[in-house]
Amino acid sequence: MVEFVKLTATLTLDDYAATADLVGAVHELRAEADDVLPWFKGRSVVMLNSTAKGGGVAEMLPRIVQMLNELGITAHWAAMGIEHPDFFKFTKRLHNLIHGEGDPVLSLDDRKLYDEVNRSVADQLRPHLKPEDLLIVHDPQPLGAGAILKRELGLRAIWRCHIGLDAHLLATRAAWSFMQPYLETYDHSVFSAPEYIPNYLAGRASVIHPGIDPLSHKNRFLRPNKLTGILCNAGLVVEHAPVLAPPFPQKVQRLQPDGSFGAATLPDEIGFLYRPIVTEISRWDRLKGFGPLLAGFVRLKQKLHQTASLHPRHRQRLEIVRLVLAGPDPDSVQDDPESRETLEELRHQFCALDPKFQRDIALLSLPMDSRKNNELIVNALQRCAVLVAQNSIREGFGLTVTEAMWKGTPVMGTEACGIREQIRDGIDGRLVRNPEDPLEIADLLDEMLSDYPERERWARNAQKRAYTEFLVFAQMQRWLRVLTECAALPRRERIVGHTRHIPVPA
Ligand code: UDP
Numbered sequence: 334m335v336e337f338v339k340l341t342a343t344l345t346l347d348d349y350a351a352t353a354d355l356v357g358a359v360h361e362l363r364a365e366a367d368d369v370l371p372w373f374k375g376r377s378v379v380m381l382n383s384t385a386k387g388g389g390v391a392e393m394l395p396r397i398v399q400m401l402n403e404l405g406i407t408a409h410w411a412a413m414g415i416e417h418p419d420f421f422k423f424t425k426r427l428h429n430l431i432h433g434e435g436d437p438v439l440s441l442d443d444r445k446l447y448d449e450v451n452r453s454v455a456d457q458l459r460p461h462l463k464p465e466d467l468l469i470v471h472d473p474q475p476l477g478a479g480a481i482l483k484r485e486l487g488l489r490a491i492w493r494c495h496i497g498l499d500a501h502l503l504a505t506r507a508a509w510s511f512m513q514p515y516l517e518t519y520d521h522s523v524f525s526a527p528e529y530i531p532n533y534l535a536g537r538a539s540v541i542h543p544g545i546d547p548l549s550h551k552n553r554f555l556r557p558n559k560l561t562g563i564l565c566n567a568g569l570v571v572e573h574a575p576v577l578a579p580p581f582p583q584k585v586q587r588l589q590p591d592g593s594f595g596a597a598t599l600p601d602e603i604g605f606l607y608r609p610i611v612t613e614i615s616r617w618d619r620l621k622g623f624g625p626l627l628a629g630f631v632r633l634k635q636k637l638h639q640t641a642s643l644h645p646r647h648r649q650r651l652e653i654v655r656l657v658l659a660g661p662d663p664d665s666v667q668d669d670p671e672s673r674e675t676l677e678e679l680r681h682q683f684c685a686l687d688p689k690f691q692r693d694i695a696l697l698s699l700p701m702d703s704r705k706n707n708e709l710i711v712n713a714l715q716r717c718a719v720l721v722a723q724n725s726i727r728e729g730f731g732l733t734v735t736e737a738m739w740k741g742t743p744v745m746g747t748e749a750c751g752i753r754e755q756i757r758d759g760i761d762g763r764l765v766r767n768p769e770d771p772l773e774i775a776d777l778l779d780e781m782l783s784d785y786p787e788r789e790r791w792a793r794n795a796q797k798r799a800y801t802e803f804l805v806f807a808q809m810q811r812w813l814r815v816l817t818e819c820a821a822l823p824r825r826e827r828i829v830g831h832t833r834h835i836p837v838p839a
Contacts, residue, residue, distance in 0.1 A: 334457065345399075378406055378816060379466060383472065385410075397809065413478075427439075463488070563713040571598050581703065584596070586662070622723075625769050629774025656693065721742045730754065734756065740796075
């Protein structure tokens, strides 16, 4: 059953405006919204996605819907609420095909099933919609329902795609051809990067980057005593003095030289408060490039012993620098055999290392029992790092990069599509060209670690860029522009190209 999801109270725009570093962004957003409000009189914006719980889209939607309402635009969130295992098996296949993986042959039965479910969703949603409304459909699952509602009610419909691949393969072509008849019905589409727009939508799509919430537990500022408290509560440092809060129920676990997981402070403290630390935090996915990063770090340490002519300060830095690779507790991803395999490969890679290199590499499993605690740990780890590495071989967008940029931690990324959308090489950070080449990774780590002024410059630029481009306010401003263009469309006309200025109705 389609469900209209109730929003539970989150932070309001006033809360953001109460902080010195965000007041400007909120002010700009409000001013832009005030200009376009007349277009939305008497109409609603309805967001439709597959599920009310689980996944990045369901996490992001409440904030967008709430902000639209706060800005004066009536907005609702509807979830498909379908419990049809075959349907989700099929849409998962479609999802994988968009990422270039899986059997590209989609049958007539697949389409029949997809159409049936989407017809039922459209029928359930229709009584709640008016022809003046704007429907925003997220990802492939409810795409068909949006097309039906667009045709039958004549409302304005936009498709928001949160996934994509910057390559044209047999698999991607199969998915995009399957979706073409539905997509052609829509007024407009929105993607996370220009490379993800299929050819047949060229000129009828916009790019909106995802945005992070600067006041969430994952991104908010942490005072030194709070940050130290989190590290203590999570078992990442030994309590040398009393801390305010009790320990987290589940602590971070660290891979031990014998291949088992144990306390993160064994066999010694990692040194979060003292040492330069290079940190990558991601899901345990081969495409996140953990393996080559680990090999590159070992190479960097080897170089230290082979090079006689190092500046003493840099030598000391390379002596004490450590690498942290962190990801979710494997027990929380039991239904994901690929991530267990990746972790297993890393375990082997680590166990095969000379103990003198093992000592300087910590592979951490982060507890997932409490979302808040997990977010606080991620926040603290990103803030403690001298460099955040995101050595992705492929990356849809890479929120971990945005999170580090916003915190002012310098980033070493790669040229994977989502990362190069965020970091301009040499301006906001540095990009590895070949994330599978440990030698190149070692050289770039060395270069970045040796140059303190440049690191600071990249970090400052990255933070500014995150502020203007990748916070939730920038995302909302882009949504306002797309929604206004769509609201201003004469019936049966479509938006062409990127957004332009729309005059306000009298
Ligand atoms: N993340 C987390 N806990 C972990 C590992 C990752 O909260 O143990 C978060 C990370 O901070 C980021 C998100 O998961 O916000 C991953 O998003 P990203 O776009 O980087 O990659 P994806 O996982 O979507 O491929």
